[in-house]
Amino acid sequence: MIHQVRGYSLAIGALLSVLALPFPTLYPIAGILLWGFAISSFRLLAHRSLIQSMALIGVGLASLGFSLLEGASAPLYQLINSNTQLLAMLAAVSFLSLIATPSKRSKKRVLPVGKKGLISTLASGHFFSAIINVSALLIIAEKLNESRKIDTRAASMLTINFAMCALWSPFFAAMAYTLSLVPNMQMLAVMSVGAPMGLISLAMLYRLHRAPESKLTGYPLKGRNLVLPALLAVTVIIAHEVWPTIAITQIIAICAPLLVIIVLLSEGRTNQLHSHITNRLPNMHNEITLFLAAGVFAIGLGALFKVMPPWLPFTHYGPLEACLTLGCCLVAARLGVHVIMIMAVTAPLLLTLEPNPNLLAMTFLAAWGLGSAINPVSGTLLVMQGNYHIKGSQIARANTLPIAALYAINCVALFIYSALN
DSSP states (O other): OHHHHHHHHHHHHHHHHHHTTTOGGGHHHHHHHHHHHHHHTGGGSOHHHHHHHHHHHHHHHHHHHHHHHTTOOOOHHHHHTTTHHHHHHHHHHHTTHHHHSOOHHHHTSOOOBHHHHHHHHHHHHHHHHHHHTHHHHHHHHHHHHTTSOOOHHHHHHHHHHHHGGGGTOTTSHHHHHHHHHOTTOOHHHHHHHHHHHHHHHHHHHHHHHTTTTTTSBOOOOOTHHHHHHHHHHHHHHHHHHHOTTSOHHHHHHHHHHHHHHHHHHHHTOTHHHHHIIIIIGGGGHHHHHHHHHHHHHHHHHHHHHHHSOOOOSOSSOOHHHHHHHHHHHHHHHHTTOOHHHHHHHHHHHHHTTOOOHHHHHHHHHHHHHHHHHHOTTSHHHHHHHHHHOOOHHHHHHHHHHHHHHHHHHHHHHHHHHHHHO
16 A cells, blocks of 8 residues: 555656646645655665665755855755656656557567677667666566576676667656756757767677677567657657757656557556556655755755855866766766766766856766666666676676777767867
8 A cells, every 4th residue: 555655646746746837836745745755765775775865865954054054045945846857757757668568479579690689689779778768678688588598798788788878868867867957958969979879889789799699599679669659759859849948857757648648548558557656656766765865965065065166176167077077977886886976966066167068968978878887786787687696796897898988989979079069
């Protein structure tokens, strides 16, 4: 019963956050429901998530307290609505798995072998994951595991392929969180650099794994399951161009559930909505709590820096500074620091330099994507560890060299973008 209540509190909180667009008075109610979900989930949090959440909240409140002593105003409204729009989008996007998951018939298709199988696995893994996130990673790994063993090399290939979606997918938590930190970023401009990086990663992974995959089966690429979500992506981009004043997170939070409801009504599967709310949504406690905690941290640090400007090793933010920042973020990620915490710490500092918002956003998205592939305790690697008994540290080591190469390529992309703009 409590599990169901938690699920509906998240769903209703997300819904009210969307309805608050025309009725702003609903924002505090949405925030209270989302905080209620997080507080009721504390006992369920993974140990590391609990420690990181408490650290973020503690430092955020301490910073806020100092700024209040220095005469700053109390941002109570901001605290209640910490990352509310972001969380509404995350909850909304989770419903896409109801219409994008492969059908039983498609799962029985003959598996491609060799080069064709590798291309199919990489393409379906990358673009399928860009829409339904980690669910796609598990679906593909499960299918491959039926006919072959998921070893460290295969886990490395799948996790890097998945992680690189963060650089461009509008449906990833990375994009939503970056939008909350850098609201002035232009999503299409950022995607114009991130998407080519995704294609480069596909080519690199094909070259690295072509020989060992020559006689192994791959995952069958089937476009039908991607048509509706891809249509959603186009709809979101067009809607953002038509109504630029509406945040992209709100557009996605509106469009995703509407599309899912229309499809489920046409197929007579509306009962799956209740099942999703009561089973899938309550299990989002780790990411929901971390994002709320990161919001408190960012608000507290932002208030502190207004009364006590921070010291930084540089006075402006160009491509060189972006590359150095990204490198530091990746080192922290390799040491096991959660990417949300990394971004929460660096964003308030770098925003004091009034950087190009697109360049800063690209830095954060790359930090999320590349960092999650080499962080031994990231959600991506822990999922593989839990299902296929491969230590996250093993996968992180296997991913380090390919990610270092992608880091260098990404730095070149940042310099090219800056030169063209």
